[in-house]
Amino acid sequence: MNPITHSIRAVRTGKKVVIYAFLLGFALFILSPFAVIIVSAFGEGWFGARWLPESWGIRWFQWAFQMTDLVQVTMNSFVIAALTIVISLLIGVPTAWAIGKRKLRAKELLIALILLPRMIPELTYALGTAKIFYTLDLINTHLGVALAHSTITIPYVVLIMSATFEALEQRVIDAGGVCGANWFQRFLYLVIPMSMPGILAAVIFVFVTSFNEFTLSMMTYGPQTVTLPIQTYLSIGDGYKEVASAISVILLIPSILILGVIVKQIKPENLSGGVKGL
Amino acid sequence: MRNPSSGFLIFISMQFKKDNLLTLLLLFPGLVFFIGLFIYPLCITFTNSLTISNHTGYSLQNYIDLLSSAKYWNVIGITFVLAISTTILSVLIALPLALILRKRVKGHTFIRLLILLPLTVLALISALGLLIVWDKNGWVNLFLTQVLPFIDEPLKINYTLYGLILFYAWLYSPHTILMTLSSIEGIDRNVEQAATITGAKPFEVFRYITLPLSMSGIRSGSVMTFLLAFGAFNVPLIAGGNYRPLTVAIYTEAGVFNNWPKASALAIIMGILEIIFILIYFKLTKKRSAA
Known part of the structure; x- marks a missing residue:
């Protein structure tokens, strides 16, 4: 392959990576609060530095309707x-x-x-x-x-x-x-x-x-x-x-x-x- | 003797008056609303701000008290810093996003849907979610400390000024993004192509063609973001911590200390400040777009 077209292609993929990294960052920025609310509503025993809760359940919903x-x-x-x-x-x-x-x-x-x-x-x-x-x-x-x-x-x-x-x-x-x-x-x-x-x-x-x-x-x-x-x-x-x-x-x-x-x-x-x- | 043309004129003028009356009649409900639900409450707030609790008579004492106290100048300063930083940050998000989305890259419809989410979901829910995500033990800090090799200590984001600006940007940048997107997508691509063909570099095309042509959208979008950030109430109420903008200060005065005259005076100051800022903003941006 000709080195010039090669480098052009490299620049193009680099550009694409930057664009998609930006879009992914934006999507995560917007979506993360909703994801975390759903996890925290259905999760039990989610304390400290953990990615996900220990177990799942609907206890908090029962509480919500009672309160x-x-x-x-x-x-x-x-x-x-x-x-x-x-x-x-x-x-x-x-x-x-x-x-x-x-x-x-x-x-x-x-x-x-x-x-x-x-x-x-x-x-x-x-x-x-x-x-x-x-x-x-x-x-x-x-x-x-x-x-x-x-x-x-x-x-x-x-x-x-x-x-x-x-x-x-x-x-x-x-x-x-x-x-x-x-x-x-x-x-x-x-x-x-x-x-x-x-x-x-x-x-x-x-x-x-x-x-x-x-x-x-x-x-x-x-x-x-x-x-x-x-x-x-x-x-x-x-x-x-x-x-x-x-x-x-x-x-x-x-x-x-x-x-x-x-x-x-x-x-x-x-x-x-x-x-x-x- | 009556000549027919004057009769015609009278008929026309009568018609005109009847027309005017109908227009007034149509405007009447709007007028009642405007005076009853806006002007009158505004006047009540104003007259209320001139009284002092447990005293009779009117005075400017509340305003003198407020404007001579460093605490309230601090509050005003924080409100401005929050609103302006949010506006700048939202433009910085909106411009690249709009430039990417107009190329209709893969998945652009999904991103367009995401932009609408902060507009339709209750701001309080979003604020709650943001507080959990950016917490000391939240996902962002887990990512920073466990995935990235060069950060060991979790960052403190919640209840700081930077965190609040970030939350504001999450909530209010969609207004800037939508307006910027609609004006950038309205640009005739032939103009940009003509510039490219005549030898302009990509950055020059952006600086001298795309940016000026999309300025009206960016301007109206950022005004909207500024106004909303300036008057934001629910988010700083639960996520502000020690950073109290004007709205929260007013609510605390009225709801907690039950000092309505002082709260009213603060509210009037807020309204005047915002109007002054909008006027300055329009003057600045008009000059720039004319040049």
Whole structure:
């Protein structure tokens, strides 16, 4: 073999090794916390410098169900997420329509204003929200926690839906009007089906945000409205890493399901969206 | 006598007003939300910060107390160090990863899936897992001491500043990665090929073509990472140890010492600091992209 092609080949394999070492490192970095939680939840007698536990079992799961009301907590999380979706859509969609479809003078300023709750750290206004909710008796109610969550989900709904509405083909809607459909029929049979991908993206987004929200729940929750993140925090605070791991394994299931839906339904970069236009 | 054209004009102007009214009506729920759930709580936090517990009347005493105490300057410093280091580290992870992934190497779909994991899983679970993995007896230290020949002592990572930055990067770098990836994959490859053909070296292509063209994605992604790292609350709460950023300090003030006015003052300071930082950041990056 010619020495030049030989050295080129060597450089190429060297490059490949570096690339795959980087990818492997990244994969291990991301995956190791999950692997360790599963091992610690099912393992018994895992102390000191050992790679794996002495024996396996489901003791920590039994403990987890005895120590906390996991079924109720999961229900709370789902009810609050559903309420947040309804509130966010009811408030966000009309605003999004006004921004996407109507002539507005200071549109950019309006969008910047709407994004403010997302830009400013939640605690800044969460302290005030907690104070107000105490006087209105909204603390420790599902509605109260959902309203608090809506503060950060509505900006995303407005953002996603106004972009969706703006991209709608106005001629199709006009054609519907020419054929005799009134505004309600046009909305029901034309606008909603045509903007379904956007609505779905918004719903998934609101669900994930509400399901994972910690700060605002922390300021507005009570004994009857403990959500999954709050319960995880309380369990970690109790000091049993194994029990907390067992609860975490149960909590991982909905998160993985959500991940599956996201991969199928929406563009991943929309997840961190919001400041894209700035 | 009425001429028909003026009647038409009146009709148009009426139409216009009715249109405006409808727009306002559509904006109304959004407005109510914005004022009721954001502006009003913000004002309550602010007025609350001007009171002193067990006293009546308003004063700036809380702010004077906070800003004249070295303890709180330390807290502010730690918050900034954490947020900026996390942003830098996430860009350093995001750029090579995006450059590799756009070549669609084997297994790239799996890596893309992994990027989404930190976004969908509860941050507290991840923090718990990270604490166990990077523990003194955790897998990372086992690997370092047992597999690598030149390290004997386990490294102390948990509850240190470096460890916290690492955990933050695990949680918030996906935002930078996703935005960088989407802008790098949006670049027209012909432009880079044209540069290569006209004699640019690979590094020059990266420096003068790829990097400027993907700057908008890197910028918006890193802003998002910075904002999240600055306001991060749950991770430092359980993994921070002695390093308390602003959020934890606020929570301790309100929840543990039950001193809501002081907590509110600290929260207002945090909000103002973040807004100032964002404005500076946008000014800097705009200038650079214009040059």
